[in-house]
Amino acid sequence: EEQRLAYRERIKTLLRERDAVLVAHYYTDPEIQSLAEETGGCVSDSLEMARFGKDHPASTLIVAGVKFMGETAKILSPEKRVFMPTLEATCSLDIGCPEQEFSDFCDQHPDRTVVVYANTSAAVKARADWVVTSSIAVELIEHLDRNGEKILWAPDKHLGSYVRDKAGADVLCWDGACIVHEEFKAQGVLDLKKAYPDAAVLVHPESPASVVEIADVVGSTSQLIKAACEMDNDAFIVATDKGIFYKMQQLAPEKTFLEAPTAGSGATCRSCAHCPWMAMNGLQNMVAVLEDDNGMGQEIFVDPVLAEKAMVPLNRMLDFGQ
């Protein structure tokens, strides 16, 4: 406990000394989220993280999340230095969508508008017409569909089929998935609902269609938190990374938040509703990054040619999301 508090104080001092601000995602550990709050940083969904990083005057961003979030921050603010507690923090969607295969897929469908989820590498974004996050995916696909455009969507197949159904658009999907959300099971949610009949079901759209179907609200992390605050229900069954409970409990302490059941538990569960890469962001590696004067080990660099290309669909995303 003493060590923990010492780390927190050290980080606060170093953030000031290095003109740095902490940009954290709702899936990081409560320790990291509270530190971001206390130091004037942000805790938010991936779209708001991108916006905050771009607009903030600090010369250095410490991104606590996964690699695509650090890359997005760097692409949108090439003049800032961007660090992460560890560059090892990746994402199964990013891993499952390699640049060359994706580029070949696009070449096979030249008539389609290419829309990629933010959870992708800079190289994949550079090949895209649009980047989106879950908070604006349906609106964007509806907009493109109204213009008569056919869509090529990557990499999350669950989010892809959700937006296809919602917008009634022609969407061809890449076959990727999030290892955390893919584990949620509709039957488990229905069983839990028997014990809590008044509970509302909040679901992130990276979950399988069978879980999305029984949701009361489907949305990005920020949208789910908003729903938890605004809805009258006393209890909520939440199908997304359990990191989100920190903010839900903070904003609605009188309500009960229940984890949606996953396929397995213990050794049989690969992720148990917590992203293993998000969990890599800790106090100790954050101190190390801030203390290292060069910080070169954990600094984000994006090839300038790719960055220039990827900046176009990323800025489109920010403009569309206004």
Ligand code: 13P
């Ligand atoms: P949002 O915060 O945009 O809902 O994204 C969820 C996610 O999977 C980030 O890893």
Ligand code: SF4
């Ligand atoms: Fe990727 Fe899923 Fe982890 Fe989000 S929760 S970073 S989508 S693996």
